[in-house]
Amino acid sequence: MPMFLDTLDAGFEAAFRDLLAAKREDTPDVDDIVAGIIADVRARGDAAVIELTARFDRLELTPETLVFTPEEIDAECAKVPEHERRALEQAAERIRAYHVRQMPQDQRWTDPEGASLGWRWTPVSAAGLYVPGGLASYPSSVLMNAIPAQVAGVERLVICAPTPDGKANPLVLLAARMAGVKTIYRIGGAQAIAAMAYGTATIAPVDKITGPGNAFVAAAKRRVFGRVGIDMIAGPSEILVIADADNDPDWVALDLLSQAEHDESAQSILITDDAGFGQRVAAAVAARLETLERRKIAAASWRDFGAVIVVRDLNEAATLSNRVAPEHLELCVADPEALAEKITHAGAIFLGQWTPEAIGDYVGGPNHVLPTARSARFSSGLSVMDFLKRTTLAKMTPEALRAIGPAAQTLAVSESLQAHGLSVRARLDRLNER
Amino acid sequence: MPMFLDTLDAGFEAAFRDLLAAKREDTPDVDDIVAGIIADVRARGDAAVIELTARFDRLELTPETLVFTPEEIDAECAKVPEHERRALEQAAERIRAYHVRQMPQDQRWTDPEGASLGWRWTPVSAAGLYVPGGLASYPSSVLMNAIPAQVAGVERLVICAPTPDGKANPLVLLAARMAGVKTIYRIGGAQAIAAMAYGTATIAPVDKITGPGNAFVAAAKRRVFGRVGIDMIAGPSEILVIADADNDPDWVALDLLSQAEHDESAQSILITDDAGFGQRVAAAVAARLETLERRKIAAASWRDFGAVIVVRDLNEAATLSNRVAPEHLELCVADPEALAEKITHAGAIFLGQWTPEAIGDYVGGPNHVLPTARSARFSSGLSVMDFLKRTTLAKMTPEALRAIGPAAQTLAVSESLQAHGLSVRARLDRLNER
Numbered sequence: 001m002p003m004f005l006d007t008l009d010a011g012f013e014a015a016f017r018d019l020l021a022a023k024r025e026d027t028p029d030v031d032d033i034v035a036g037i038i039a040d041v042r043a044r045g046d047a048a049v050i051e052l053t054a055r056f057d058r059l060e061l062t063p064e065t066l067v068f069t070p071e072e073i074d075a076e077c078a079k080v081p082e083h084e085r086r087a088l089e090q091a092a093e094r095i096r097a098y099h100v101r102q103m104p105q106d107q108r109w110t111d112p113e114g115a116s117l118g119w120r121w122t123p124v125s126a127a128g129l130y131v132p133g134g135l136a137s138y139p140s141s142v143l144m145n146a147i148p149a150q151v152a153g154v155e156r157l158v159i160c161a162p163t164p165d166g167k168a169n170p171l172v173l174l175a176a177r178m179a180g181v182k183t184i185y186r187i188g189g190a191q192a193i194a195a196m197a198y199g200t201a202t203i204a205p206v207d208k209i210t211g212p213g214n215a216f217v218a219a220a221k222r223r224v225f226g227r228v229g230i231d232m233i234a235g236p237s238e239i240l241v242i243a244d245a246d247n248d249p250d251w252v253a254l255d256l257l258s259q260a261e262h263d264e265s266a267q268s269i270l271i272t273d274d275a276g277f278g279q280r281v282a283a284a285v286a287a288r289l290e291t292l293e294r295r296k297i298a299a300a301s302w303r304d305f306g307a308v309i310v311v312r313d314l315n316e317a318a319t320l321s322n323r324v325a326p327e328h329l330e331l332c333v334a335d336p337e338a339l340a341e342k343i344t345h346a347g348a349i350f351l352g353q354w355t356p357e358a359i360g361d362y363v364g365g366p367n368h369v370l371p372t373a374r375s376a377r378f379s380s381g382l383s384v385m386d387f388l389k390r391t392t393l394a395k396m397t398p399e400a401l402r403a404i405g406p407a408a409q410t411l412a413v414s415e416s417l418q419a420h421g422l423s424v425r426a427r428l429d430r431l432n433e434r
Numbered sequence: 435m436p437m438f439l440d441t442l443d444a445g446f447e448a449a450f451r452d453l454l455a456a457k458r459e460d461t462p463d464v465d466d467i468v469a470g471i472i473a474d475v476r477a478r479g480d481a482a483v484i485e486l487t488a489r490f491d492r493l494e495l496t497p498e499t500l501v502f503t504p505e506e507i508d509a510e511c512a513k514v515p516e517h518e519r520r521a522l523e524q525a526a527e528r529i530r531a532y533h534v535r536q537m538p539q540d541q542r543w544t545d546p547e548g549a550s551l552g553w554r555w556t557p558v559s560a561a562g563l564y565v566p567g568g569l570a571s572y573p574s575s576v577l578m579n580a581i582p583a584q585v586a587g588v589e590r591l592v593i594c595a596p597t598p599d600g601k602a603n604p605l606v607l608l609a610a611r612m613a614g615v616k617t618i619y620r621i622g623g624a625q626a627i628a629a630m631a632y633g634t635a636t637i638a639p640v641d642k643i644t645g646p647g648n649a650f651v652a653a654a655k656r657r658v659f660g661r662v663g664i665d666m667i668a669g670p671s672e673i674l675v676i677a678d679a680d681n682d683p684d685w686v687a688l689d690l691l692s693q694a695e696h697d698e699s700a701q702s703i704l705i706t707d708d709a710g711f712g713q714r715v716a717a718a719v720a721a722r723l724e725t726l727e728r729r730k731i732a733a734a735s736w737r738d739f740g741a742v743i744v745v746r747d748l749n750e751a752a753t754l755s756n757r758v759a760p761e762h763l764e765l766c767v768a769d770p771e772a773l774a775e776k777i778t779h780a781g782a783i784f785l786g787q788w789t790p791e792a793i794g795d796y797v798g799g800p801n802h803v804l805p806t807a808r809s810a811r812f813s814s815g816l817s818v819m820d821f822l823k824r825t826t827l828a829k830m831t832p833e834a835l836r837a838i839g840p841a842a843q844t845l846a847v848s849e850s851l852q853a854h855g856l857s858v859r860a861r862l863d864r865l866n867e868r
Contacts, residue, residue, distance in 0.1 A: 083844055084844055084845070084848050086841070087840070087841035087842075087844035087845050087848075088845065090838065090841040091841060091842075091845060094545075094838065097545065098551060101541060101543075102553075104538070107535060109535075111528075111531065111799070115798065115799070116785070117532060117798070117799050117800065119536075119800070120774075122778050122779070124811065124812050125778065125779075125811065135850070138849050139845070139848070139849070140845055140849065171848055207811040207812045208812045226667070226807070226809070228812060229809070229811075229812030229813055233660070248860070248864075250860060251857065251860055251861060254853055254856050254857035254860055255857050257853040257856075257857075258851070258853040258854040258856075258857045260853070261851060261852065261853045261854070262851070288853070288856075292852060292853060293850070293852045294850075294851075294852065294853070298853065336829070337829075340554075340827070343825070344556050344559065345556070345559075345823075345825075346825050347825065347826070348825065348826040348827075348828070349825055349826070349827050349828070350828055350829075351550070351827065351828065351829035352829055352830070353861075354829075354830045354831060354832055354834075354835050354861060355828055355829055355830040355835075356857040356858055356861065357857070358842055358846060358851075358854035358855070358857045358858050359828065359830060359835070359838070359839065359842050359858065360826075360828055361842070361846070361854060362841065362842040362845045362846065362854075363838045363841045363842045363845070364549065364551070364828040364830075364838075365545070365549070365551050365828065366551065366553070366826035366827075366828055367826065370826075371823075373660070375660065375663070376823065376825070377558065377559065377641040377663075377823075378558050378641045378642045378662060378663030378823060379663055379823055380823040380824040380825075381824065381826060383824065385819075389779075389805075389810065389811075389812060389813055389814040390814040390815070390817065391777070391779075391780050391781065391782065391783055391810070391814075392781070392782040392783070392794075392800035392801065392804075392815060393774070393782075393783050393785065393800075394782070394783075394784055394785065394789055394793065394794055394798040394799065394800055395770070395771075395784075395785035395786055395788075395789055396786070396788045396789040396793060396798075397788060398788055400788075401788050401789075401793070404524065404528065404793065404797045404798075405793065406521070407520070407521035407524040407525060407796065407797045408521075408525075408792055408793050408795070408796040408797045410517055410518055410521035411518070411521050411522065411525060411573070411574055411796045411797070412792060412795070412796065414518050414521075414573070414605055415572050415573070415574065416569070416727070416728075417692070417695060417696070417728075417792075417795075418695065418726060418727045418728065419688055419691040419692040419694070419695045419722070419726060419728070419732065420692040420695070420792035420795060420796075421792070422688050422691075422692075422722075423685065423688035423689050423691075423692045423790040423791070423792045424790055424792050424793065426682075426684060426685055426688055427685060427787075427788060427790060430682075
């Protein structure tokens with residue numbers, strides 16, 4: 001059974017704090033192994049990648065077969081059933097339409113002193129997307145990572161996707177093709193991250209690496225950060241549903257389970273202003289768990305990290321939700337827009353009972369790569385911004401320098417940075433000679 | 435003497451690669467010490483912070499005196515000479531005016547399927563700014579960190595600024611006041627970072643920590659990352675100047691020295707299409723070094739990491755500069771705007787000979803916290819965005835769900851995530867019953 005809390009309970013605050021502090025992930029410490037793998041790939045390049053792929057993925061490669069040929073991609077894509085292809089196309093179109101709107105504007109203006117100021121956005125030159133193998137090989141993640149990069153204008157976009165025992169996922173290859181990725185390496189793990197960060201004879205290095213992965217991949221991303229940019233290191237998935245009694249308990253139960261089924265460390269929380277409704281949802285979860293394919297995982301997640309919290313009113317619900325700062329937040333209430341106004345921290349908000357979170361995982365349009373583990377307090381989901389960077393621009397005229405240069409000189413002197421001051425002073429002196 | 439390179443030299447490519455790969459920072463490994471300090475602050479709170487401050491800053495504090503009182507701040511601010519106050523005010527106004535323009539827009543729209551989509555920006559609730567003590571205590575950095583946070587709408591903004599031997603920097607306190615920061619703790623080092631990340635009885639935890647610091651501060655920021663957001667970990671400063679022969683060699687020399695004087699690990703590079711001009715700049719640097727206050731530091735930086743590169747034309751200059759991806763880039767050429775169009779990676783561009791980089795350090799308006807160590811390939815300088823996060827919004831109508839739900843269900847099934855599919859299916863079934 002999940003935790004049942006009521007804000008009127010004497011022990012509520014302590015129990016809620018425990019819920020917030022619960023360490024849901026017990027990542028194995030693979031940092032030393034990963035450091036060795038990265039050093040090996042840096043030293044021996046392709047040879048190391050090929051040996052590690054043989055060892056971990058039971059797949060014998062050569063420098064020539066590290067990458068899928070266009071014909072191999074064609075052959076895999078041809079295996080995708082028509083209805084899956086159409087679903088993927090609809091998803092890709094909607095994700096693209098959403099992300100195109102995220103493209104930020106350059107700005108340039110002249111201020112009253114005559115200084116011309118502004119900034120300009122430019123794409124990262126090369127990005128590498130990691131796609132896990134095996135069970136966690138999600139074509140939807142390929143679209144969610146590759147389309148923002150493509151929209152941002154990244155020139156060279158590559159994918160590393162391990163194929164354990166040589167088995168590729170046709171939908172992953174089709175998703176890559178839809179997102180404009182032509183270069184796909186059949187390698188994975190820390191060796192793939194190292195190859196993308198440092199390059200090998202066959203694999204050109206990239207500037208940014210994104211995408212989910214196991215503990216080895218996460219540790220490798222942390223280690224190459226600085227050499228290249230990375231996206232967030234995602235933790236277990238989370239959902240918080242705020243629902244009033246005017247909902248179908250089974251729908252809410254399924255929404256909670258759609259996070260719980262991801263991972264035994266996932267977390268599903270229901271906040272409701274009706275204790276009876278909370279009980280009905282818990283009963284519906286129990287009923288669905290009897291037949292769910294991934295019931296072992298979902299049951300463990302719901303038992304260990306699930307919670308039903310009863311509040312006095314929706315204001316209290318918003319306050320608690322903001323303390324959680326959930327990755328996914330569903331607002332199944334009569335006026336979801338009004339409640340959303342009170343939400344200050346959440347990765348993604350799903351408004352109203354016709355918007356199950358799963359829509360956002362696939363076809364809604366917004367990105368499904370979102371901040372976990374309360375990091376929505378300070379970070380955002382993946383977007384085109386992750387594949388762009390901003391260069392600031394400043395151009396002084398002699399008049400502008402005359403107006404603001406003296407202040408720069410004064411501050412440079414106060415910071416004991418003489419050459420800074422002199423670089424301004426030398427120019428001001430010239431102006432004064434005129 | 436710095437390195438002289440000519441792109442026509444046989445060994446140019448190898449030498450340029452060496453220049454790019456040069457490891458300029460040899461950060462002491464203080465990670466174990468820092469881990470101990472953080473654990474101590476988490477376990478013992480204020481008591482640990484006070485003991486560590488006594489040990490490292492030779493300053494005896496109590497929980498009551500951890501924070502500056504308003505009267506203490508008044509008294510320190512009163513020590514600032516009038517011309518410095520005015521310079522700081524001009525800087526603050528210009529920095530604010532620039533950063534106000536960075537505020538991103540919320541968006542909301544309804545797509546052809548009837549789905550309402552969009553996003554909303556919200557500020558981080560609480561941010562902590564670190565300001566180093568001693569020589570690196572720069573009031574300009576207070577403005578550059580605090581003003582973007584203030585513009586973003588951060589509700590609670592605190593500063594940690596160590597005061598070794600009890601000596602405060604009046605200009606730092608005045609800069610904090612100008613930027614609206616009322617809470618200033620006189621603590622520093624890893625203990626200050628730990629206190630802001632985890633909180634103590636006296637110091638409330640924050641959600642985001644920014645600002646420069648020594649090796650201990652940098653290691654502590656790396657360690658608390660995830661618990662809170664952090665800005666970049668900045669490396670030694672860098673400048674690249676592209677200049678044609680139509681410049682005063684002394685101005686360019688001073689611009690190069692204004693980076694070199696920061697730090698023995700700083701790097702200053704001149705790229706010019708005129709070998710004679712390159713020689714004249716090198717001579718001007720040597721002449722200025724004879725009398726410069728920080729000549730020991732600047733001479734070491736110029737000797738060990740400085741470079742003069744002669745190119746055939748400005749296209750070649752842009753190509754090399756993009757491979758460097760410099761933190762600061764000055765374009766001292768006849769048509770700097772045209773050359774800027776060819777620049778794809780740079781933290782900040784200073785256009786034309788009347789725009790010395792030092793203007794950008796203080797009063798230009800753009801932020802002076804910029805990506806170092808070639809990270810302008812994938813990251814941007816500090817901005818209001820660092821103190822905001824984006825929540826995505828999605829709202830389906832029954833009709834929208836009918837239009838896109840089936841695709842979500844298909845993809846959920848293809849990824850073996852049954853509950854995801856059922857959460858959509860249950861709603862579609864209800865619609866079909868109607």
